[in-house]
Amino acid sequence: MELAARVNRVSPSITLAISAKAKAMKAEGIDVCSFSAGEPDFPTPKHICEAAKTALDEGKTRYGAAVGELKLRKAIANKLQQDNNLNYQAENIIVTNGGKFSLFNLMQALIESGDEVIIPAPYWLSYPEMVKLAEGTPVIVETAAENDYKITPQQLKQAITPQTKLFVFNSPSNPTGTVYSPDEIRALAKVIVDQDILVVSDEIYEKILYDDAQHLSMGSIDPEIFARTITSNGFAKSHSMTGWRVGYAAAPPKILQAMAKIQGHSTSNVCTFAQYGAIAALESSQECVQKMLTAFAQRRSYMYQAINNIPQLSCPQPDGAFYLFVDIAKTGQKSLEFCQDLLATKQVAAIPGVAFGMDNCIRFSYATDMDTIKEGVKRLSEFVDLRS
Numbered sequence: 476m477e478l479a480a481r482v483n484r485v486s487p488s489i490t491l492a493i494s495a496k497a498k499a500m501k502a503e504g505i506d507v508c509s510f511s512a513g514e515p516d517f518p519t520p521k522h523i524c525e526a527a528k529t530a531l532d533e534g535k536t537r538y539g540a541a542v543g544e545l546k547l548r549k550a551i552a553n554k555l556q557q558d559n560n561l562n563y564q565a566e567n568i569i570v571t572n573g574g575k576f577s578l579f580n581l582m583q584a585l586i587e588s589g590d591e592v593i594i595p596a597p598y599w600l601s602y603p604e605m606v607k608l609a610e611g612t613p614v615i616v617e618t619a620a621e622n623d624y625k626i627t628p629q630q631l632k633q634a635i636t637p638q639t640k641l642f643v644f645n646s647p648s649n650p651t652g653t654v655y656s657p658d659e660i661r662a663l664a665k666v667i668v669d670q671d672i673l674v675v676s677d678e679i680y681e682k683i684l685y686d687d688a689q690h691l692s693m694g695s696i697d698p699e700i701f702a703r704t705i706t707s708n709g710f711a712k713s714h715s716m717t718g719w720r721v722g723y724a725a726a727p728p729k730i731l732q733a734m735a736k737i738q739g740h741s742t743s744n745v746c747t748f749a750q751y752g753a754i755a756a757l758e759s760s761q762e763c764v765q766k767m768l769t770a771f772a773q774r775r776s777y778m779y780q781a782i783n784n785i786p787q788l789s790c791p792q793p794d795g796a797f798y799l800f801v802d803i804a805k806t807g808q809k810s811l812e813f814c815q816d817l818l819a820t821k822q823v824a825a826i827p828g829v830a831f832g833m834d835n836c837i838r839f840s841y842a843t844d845m846d847t848i849k850e851g852v853k854r855l856s857e858f859v860d861l862r863s
């Protein structure tokens with residue numbers, strides 16, 4: 476039996492594979508410190524769970540519109556207006572199976588053989604694979620640590636060809652935690668408009684910002700960039716709702732209708748009662764988001780200091796998200812080998828940078844408790860010591 480060629484063009488998701496392995500080891504009773512998937516360790520806030528339970532009790536257990544419950548789409552439109560200065564109507568919004576499916580669906584709707592999609596590296600590992608699954612060509616643009624892993628307007632312009640259809644933009648960024656300044660985003664928007672390409676702005680980490688970092692939604696800059704922007708977001712990271720699988724995209728009508736068509740033949744609607752949890756997440760106090768942010772900020776400071784105290788390791792201080800992207804070049808090891816040895820000998824799980832397009836680095840998610848962070852960094856330090 477021959478599998479479809481597209482399967483061989485993509486790699487499995489290493490973030491999901493390593494976090495599943497770490498969870499399985501824990502279930503066997505092994506004392507693992509897991510810094511693998513970007514999954515907040517907090518329970519979903521109670522009022523959100525209660526809203527979903529009420530929806531269940533009220534019989535919200537049926538098929539709904541494939542694009543999502545109108546009440547949720549209205550709440551999302553309202554949130555995008557209030558928080559992001561983005562003028563979308565409910566009709567411009569599709570609720571998807573996590574932020575991930577909004578991106579996958581978009582690639583299916585837009586990209587075909589011959590189309591190029593520009594992706595700055597390091598990148599979230601699913602972006603290029605989604606492009607390949609849509610038969611398109613990912614065009615990877617390497618960014619420099621010295622430039623905080625940001626693509627410059629010149630680099631973007633140089634990468635654009637007549638085949639370029641889409642630019643994938645992610646700020647705050649996974650895996651580096653880099654946050655582009657509003658001026659930097661405006662400069663990229665100018666290139667996008669001048670060159671007349673589309674951009675998908677993945678804003679899943681927008682609420683996780685430290686110190687003076689600011690979030691600016693790409694589509695909010697002016698009507699010209701708005702017309703070329705698809706905004707993707709979700710509830711997983713901001714409201715600790717990873718397993719709920721509720722995300723969304725907001726897009727110009729033609730693109731939205733195409734995505735709706737694809738969703739009608741793939742996932743249909745997101746779990747109906749889960750959508751009612753998402754409505755509560757948007758319509759209640761955002762204090763829970765702030766509480767989690769305070770904890771992430773403490774963990775970031777501790778882990779950033781502790782890792783930079785290990786002689787052979789270094790990383791920039793991230794301005795957003797909950798990842799540290801650590802340079803391991805001085806250890807002489809490649810990222811996959813480093814992570815495999817670290818897990819096998821010290822039971823510390825991290826994600827190899829090769830998965831994000833940068834083999835001299837590894838990613839640690841600090842969306843985990845302080846005890847795990849302290850113990851994990853101690854083991855990491857012993858591991859590096861043994862090798863020097």
Ligand code: GLU
Nearest residue numbers: 488490491511512513649
């Ligand atoms: N986006 C998260 C991460 O990068 C969750 C896992 C995944 O979907 O890749 O860890």
